[in-house]
Amino acid sequence: FVNLSTAKIVREVSLLPPKSTLFLPKNLGFSLNVNTVAFSDSGDLLFVGDSKGYIHTFTYDMRTSNCTFVGKILASASGRPVTSIEFKAWFTSQDHSHPSLLVNCCDSTVKIFKVSEQPTSVNQMKLSSQFPIIAKDEPIRSHFCANRDGSCIVTGSEDSIVYIYDIQTVKAPINQLQGHSGIVYDVSWNYDESILASCDSSLVRNSS
Numbered sequence: 001f002v003n004l005s006t007a008k009i010v011r012e013v014s015l016l017p018p019k020s021t022l023f024l025p026k027n028l029g030f031s032l033n034v035n036t037v038a039f040s041d042s043g044d045l046l047f048v049g050d051s052k053g054y055i056h057t058f059t060y061d062m063r064t065s066n067c068t069f070v071g072k073i074l075a076s077a078s079g080r081p082v083t084s085i086e087f088k089a090w091f092t093s094q095d096h097s098h099p100s101l102l103v104n105c106c107d108s109t110v111k112i113f114k115v116s117e118q119p120t121s122v123n124q125m126k127l128s129s130q131f132p133i134i135a136k137d138e139p140i141r142s143h144f145c146a147n148r149d150g151s152c153i154v155t156g157s158e159d160s161i162v163y164i165y166d167i168q169t170v171k172a173p174i175n176q177l178q179g180h181s182g183i184v185y186d187v188s189w190n191y192d193e194s195i196l197a198s199c200d201s202s203l204v205r206n207s208s
Contacts (some may be wrong), residue, residue: 035139038085040099045119047101049075049082055103055113057124071121075113080106084141087115101125102142102153108135110142110155112167129167134159138201141186145193154196156184162198 033051039060040047046058046067053076058067075082084104099115110133113125133140134157142155151168162177162184182201189196 035081035083036085038087038101040087040115041089045087045115047085047087049085049103051081053077053079053082053105053107055082055085055101055125057119059119070119071124073113073124075103075111076105076107076109078107080136081139083135083139086143088144100128102144104135104140104142104155106135106137106140108133110153110165112153129171131155131163131165131167131171131173133157133163138183139185140183143187143189145189154187154189156187156198156200158183160184160200162187162196 034048035051036049038047039045043062044060046060048056048058050056053074054072055075056072057070059070060067082103082105084102086102087099088102089099099117101113101115103111103113105111110131111127112129114128115125116123119125131153133155136158138158140156140158142153145152145154145164152164152166152174154162154164157163160178160180160182162180163173164175164177165171166174177196177198180198180200180202184198184200187196187198
């Protein structure tokens with residue numbers, strides 16, 4: 001853990017190395033490697049990204065820990081791995097909910113899917129937006145900007161650049177943050193988005 005106000009290490013923890021694989025319980029019936037998972041805000045939906053470019057949707061009972069398979073969609077047309085999933089539901093001025101998934105794939109894209117409020121086997125989610133980055137082989141991650149009603153995303157990239165996109169207005173990045181000397185794997189805001197931290201393959205931590 002790094003204190004973003006001082007840039008000093010507070011605590012060190014062991015993490016899964018890049019390209020490692022997570023395995024879900026066998027009762028979910030997976031034969032593919034699981035790369036990333038995310039829950040909905042309410043905890044009743046579980047989304048799983050696999051090594052062949054699919055996102056699997058499950059309903060989840062928090063009382064019994066039982067998962068029920070709903071369906072799956074192909075997030076990467078080329079069958080490249082899904083490396084990151086993040087769920088966010090924001091509300092418009094008319095209090096309409098917009099649950100969405102932010103998805104990274106090893107096909108050099110970041111995608112946003114609109115999630116059905118009541119997913120079925122034939123209607124789980126649909127592609128809403130897609131943004132270009134460089135991501136062909138590495139497990140790149142991205143995040144919504146939490147305090148901007150989901151209107152912006154920030155993502156790492158294999159070209160050593162951090163990209164920030166406004167998903168409501170333009171398709172070109174609104175900012176490109178440079179300074180890394182290696183692949184940018186992950187990014188994260190502090191609580192009020194005044195500081196953005198990013199990490200790369202050269203073990204350099206940048207804050208801006």
